[in-house]
Amino acid sequence: MAILPILQYPDERLHKVAKKVESITAATRRLIEDMAATMYAAPGVGLAATQVDVHQRIVVIDVSETHDDLLVLINPELIASSGESKCEEGCLSVPGIYDKVQRAERVTVRALNVKGELFTLDAEGLLAVCIQHEMDHLMGKVFVEHLSHLKQVRIRNKLKKRLRETM
Ligand code: GNR
Ligand code: NI
Secondary structure, three states: OOOOOOOOOOOHHHHOOOEOOOOOOHHHHHHHHHHHHHHHHOOOOEEEHHHHOOOEOEEEEOOOOOOOOOEEEEEEEEEEEEOOEEEEEOOOOOOOOOEEEEEOOEEEEEEEOOOOOEEEEEEEHHHHHHHHHHHHHHOOOOHHHHOOHHHHHHHHHHHHHHHHHOO
């Protein structure tokens, strides 16, 4: 298992749109293992392949406190959503920035698991937020893009400044 480097906003590659996984191969399974290791090491509750510069529709999530409930979503599709909730979000690609984002309260997602089996999942709470956050990544969208333009400019400047200071 390997810990993969996570792209940091603003990086153009975070805006690439991921492609559907056509077949789940040994390389796919390896990537998923590495993504899980990277998420747990960060630590984070989710990671989209986009964040590790792989532009395929693959997501790993674990919102359990014990870090032993890995959810793998391959080619996830949102088939239903309802309600509204505003929750404070953060992102491994936007370190140190937290802000509230309006999302659906409940979602139903359909995806393939690692074995290539189709399954459907109903989610609410943090899991529902996380699924929507990760599916945004697959579409090239980072959570800060849900915020006002002024906030986005401030976040970009702050991160660029921080990047300069650590060089
Ligand atoms: O670790 C993460 N925590 C989190 C908290 C609230 C809403 C979404 C998230 S996802 C984030 C990990 C990440 O960046 N996934 O893309
Ligand atoms: Ni994120």
